[in-house]
Amino acid sequence: MKRILLSLATLITLTAALVGCGSSVKLSDVPVENRTASSTGQAGDASGVTRRDVAPVQLAASDPSLAGPVGAAKVIYFDYDSFVIKPEFQATVEAHAHFLSANKGRKLVIEGNTDERGGREYNLALGQKRAEAVRRALGLLGATDAQVEAVSFGEEKPAAAGSDEEAYAKNRRAEFNYR
Secondary structure, X not given: OHHHHHHHHHHHHXXXXXHHHOOOOOOOOOOOOOOOEOOOOOEEOOOOOEOOOOOOOOOOOOOHHHHOOOOOOOEEEOXXXXXXXXXXXXXXXXXXXXXXXXXXXXXXXXXXXXXXXXXXXXXXXXXXXXXXXXXXXXXXXXXXXXXXXXXXXXXXXXXOOOOOHHHHHHHOEEEEXXX
């Protein structure tokens, strides 16, 4: 008797849960939105109300400091299978570090990249080591940890297509991207 009551209570609970999860929304009814522009060049929304409070997007930055330090390279390159910053890129790292220490509100993402040789996991790890090496160097020169983020794209964002040494050399890099 207890077994029957327990089974009946379980069945009622499951039925109530399934009924509660049901929805009366018809998935085949998709609302139509009016995206056409009126004769004044202002777009209307789905209710037909004209939007006048939308500001145009400014593509050209008015503040040149948004791009980072003036005259400094945005990319440094690495040797094959290495994450050691070459001496010829030390001035670039120093310029970015001085810029960040002078502009505490600025943020920088360092993107580590590799060439296509090696496995996917290996290249992601190597790209991360390259980005981290640059991040540590910036930290030693005055940038704070809150300002700099290191990410890896491995071989996923090649700068140059091809399977020759020239293309490989361009893809073994770390890029500076200010936010």
